[in-house]
Amino acid sequence: MTRSGAPAPRARRSLLIPFAVAAFLITTACSALSGSQAQPQQAAPGPAQPGNLEKTELQVGVLPIVDLAAVQRAQSAGHFGAEGLDVTLVTIQGGAVAIPQLVSGDLDLSWTSWPSVILAQAQGIDDFRVLQPGYETAEKSFQLVTMPDSVVRTPQDLAGKRVATNTFNSITEIMARSAMQDAGVDPETVEFVELPFPDMIPGLQNDQIDAAILLEPFIALAKSRLDARSVLDVAAGPTAELPIAGVATTSRFAQENPNTLAAFERALGKAQYEMADRSVVEQTLPEYTTVEPEIVAQLTLGAWPTALAAPDLQRVSDLMLRFGVLTQEFDVAELLAPPG
Template sequence: MLATLSGCGLLGGDDAGSTAAPQGTGAVEKAKIKVGVLPVVDVAPFYLAVEQGYFKEQGLDVEPVVMGSGPAAISGILNGDLDIAFASYPAPLLAQSKRVADFKIVADALAAKPGHLVVVSPPNSTMKKPSDAPGRKIAITAKNSMTDLAPMSVLKTQGVDYTQVNWIEMPFPNMITAMQNGEVDGAVVVEPWVTVAEKQLGATPVFDGASGPTAEIPMSGYVAISGNGKFATTSPNTIAAFQRGLARAQSQATDRPKMEEMFVKYAKVDPQTAKLVTISTYSTSLEANRIQRVANLMTEFGVIKGELDVSTMIPNTGATAGS
């Protein structure tokens, strides 16, 4: 269930489309917080906020904790080792639907632009277009993640039988070798792996996973746990301070040199690749109606049973894009 977590918008209120900056301006309840992150491009603005002192300006001492996997990050907030965790949206949304805990989305991280989430194939492959996908082995990080849900949505819209695709689970770093060795016919990769696959293998795009029904779809955010004695309940001013610090950094994410520096230092991308990586949308607002698209996608493909109202997952800290 917690199979994936990796890569969208910030702050929020009670309604489905709130976009104001956090109003919780009182003293923070917890000055030192631990935030679980993964070595992915989605968290580049978070590290910029740490390096530039944007969190410190808000009275926070933020300690990044690099986690080995998305599930480990979710486990970290569930057991209290972390206050906030970066996550690919399907994992906390599924956990919320199963009432594993009361998850709150405290900040949006990244929404996919064209070129960020791509189905690719090796240069000698006969899989060249979406209609070639049925019957093929295609690598994904995990089932019921953005890496299979988004491509399935695109295939369904184009009238292609997505149920005949053989999805093969493996980590991103293994996908290039698997394509090279003929173990899979293609792979669903996100940046920086799109660029790495193109550089190292000469991989070619088959279709964009963030297009048509999934265009600009939110990929990831930062979550916390609510409830008696839990961080999201006991520390609203701390969350608002985190939101303001992160929003300031995310508003600078169009500064490519700044983002490239963070990619190299924290996503472990080499400088040449960093210059080629597609930079997606780092949001400065937290809008439930946008993230609701992910929940609806999960419901459409039977991952979530019934309906999940994402607006209930937005903490009531007030709201506005930070600056």
């Protein structure tokens, strides 16, 4: 989708190759936060306040990705239970897939990328609300990598080259386009290729693509298995500390279940606070992913902020407009409106 005056549609094509790294079901972004580099977090949420819940049993959509460590921590550590919630984590195929399931009521809440819910709201599919906790990028959390012997040595070498993104118009592609522009590269000269994250490593190895936009654990895997080189930090400059994903629901659910939603946010907020401790993250990841312990220790992890400010989320919407994913300006304030 392009807006008036937007760049002309660019060349795209999909590559279909088998999952060579199928054991790793990580398919979206994470951001940089090592144990010694943990960024200050807000004070831990207050004590649980169970009672007066409109609904206690919740179906919550999740993905086996690094981003969801806080949701999984809230479940395994009993934070949801302490709030009187019986949460069932339902594995979904992706954040965009969750949108119709929220609308139908099959899911009460779901993890999703912010572009998915922003686009759905802008298109009038339904009225949505996003929860305050979420996930944001940081330095080196997304990297554009190439093979060690690739002719692509700098961002300027990307013109005319095939660059893999997990899906078109995703937060991955939007961030990459922004980073390229910031580096003086016209993203319209790049051929973006749609390829699932697990297929990008064999795609590089088999010369089916020239470069790949990777996140963890695929950054660590590509460097350890292929000696891949990073050509561009996609999570720097305009996309640094960019909120990329979190939990969403419909405004209808929020209005009908304000106490339940508040309880869920308190439990998740407590887990978000705990994510500042890298050891907690490393302990949590193997509980719901197949990432090997030796890889977990190498991952460039990220920030799980306990609050989401409208100006920060607006940055995502503005980038979507800038690169033609949205056709007109969209104010994210309505997504953050309180229930009722």
